[in-house]
Amino acid sequence: MKVVLTKELMIGNYPKEKGRVIEVTKDYGHQLIREGKAREENFIEKIKKKVLTKKKKHGNN
Amino acid sequence: MATTEIINGTSLVLYIGDVAVGSATGHTLSVQMATRDATTKSSDGWAAKLAGLRSWSAGGSGFVCFADTYGYEELQAAVIDRTAVTVKLSTEVAGDTYYSGSGYLTGIDLDAPVEESSTYTFTIEGTGALTPYVGT
Numbered sequence: 001m002k003v004v005l006t007k008e009l010m011i012g013n014y015p016k017e018k019g020r021v022i023e024v025t026k027d028y029g030h031q032l033i034r035e036g037k038a039r040e041e042n043f044i045e046k047i048k049k050k051v052l053t054k055k056k057k058h059g060n061n
Numbered sequence: 062m063a064t065t066e067i068i069n070g071t072s073l074v075l076y077i078g079d080v081a082v083g084s085a086t087g088h089t090l091s092v093q094m095a096t097r098d099a100t101t102k103s104s105d106g107w108a109a110k111l112a113g114l115r116s117w118s119a120g121g122s123g124f125v126c127f128a129d130t131y132g133y134e135e136l137q138a139a140v141i142d143r144t145a146v147t148v149k150l151s152t153e154v155a156g157d158t159y160y161s162g163s164g165y166l167t168g169i170d171l172d173a174p175v176e177e178s179s180t181y182t183f184t185i186e187g188t189g190a191l192t193p194y195v196g197t
Contacts, residue, residue, distance in 0.1 A: 001153065011080055012135035013142070022130040026153050026196075028079035 001029040003038035063156025075121050076149040082136070083129025086180075088121040090150050090160060092191060117162060117187040119148050125171060125179035133181045139166040140183075148185055155196050162191040 005020045009032075016022065021041055024032065032038035064072075074081050075088040082088075096110035125133045139146055146166060151159030169183040 012078070012131055013138055014135060016130055020130065023074070023081035023083075025076050025079045025149060025151065 001026050002041040003029045003032055004041055005032075005038050007037045009037055062154070064152060064154055068152060068157075072152045072154075073150060074153070075119065076151065077131055077136075077139075077146045079147075079149070080131040082121055082123060083132035084126045085121055085123040087123075088119070088150060090117070090119045090191075092117045115190075117164075117191040118185060119150065119164065119187070120182065120184040122180060122182040125173075125181050133169070133171065136166060136169050136181070136183050140169055145188065146185070148187070151196060153196065157196045158193050159196050160191055160193055162187045163189055 002021055002023050005016060005018050005022065008018055009016050011022070022038075029038070029040075033040065070087070073088065075085065076082070092115070094115045095113040097113040099109040099111045100107075101109065123132065127134060129135075143165070145163050147161065148164050149159060149161045151157070151161075153159075164185040164187040167184050167186045169181055171179065171181045173179040
């Protein structure tokens with residue numbers, strides 16, 4: 001899975017800056033998210049999609 | 062859900078310590094078993110063998126990109142630092158088999174031809190068992 005770092009993270013002795021998209025295993029990705037060190041790459045897009053879908057439903061009502 | 066068709070090589074990714082190797086173009090995994098000689102005078106002139114040491118190695122190739130999270134620089138550092146790494150070859154799909162083990166990066170070669178993309182190839186020699194798991 002791809003995650004976006006929300007904090008600087010040391011990977012292989014090299015610091016990787018906040019905002020970097022990294023591909024990690026699912027387990028490690030979820031661990032980073034739990035620890036607040038990263039967020040899912042498309043998390044914001046997912047929320048936007050949900051909000052837009054809900055608004056559309058309201059409009060139809 | 063487990064993949065039921067022939068695995069697309071692109072989906073099978075090599076992770077080192079949970080991070081995918083960057084700008085990768087190919088990965089390999091090799092498992093061997095050496096045999097030991099057991100030929101005697103009663104082998105009718107045929108070589109007889111018994112099972113011996115098992116070993117595994119992994120490797121890969123990719124483009125050199127210094128911006129990679131875990132690319133040429135990090136792989137080369139692992140050779141120089143002589144650090145053992147955890148290797149995982151996985152599709153990251155639930156139900157699919159993946160392979161994991163510990164190993165040492167034993168070599169990395171960089172190729173920089175004129176007016177072509179720079180590439181690298183690396184090899185990892187496993188220490189201990191390579192274990193298959195099922196992804197969850």
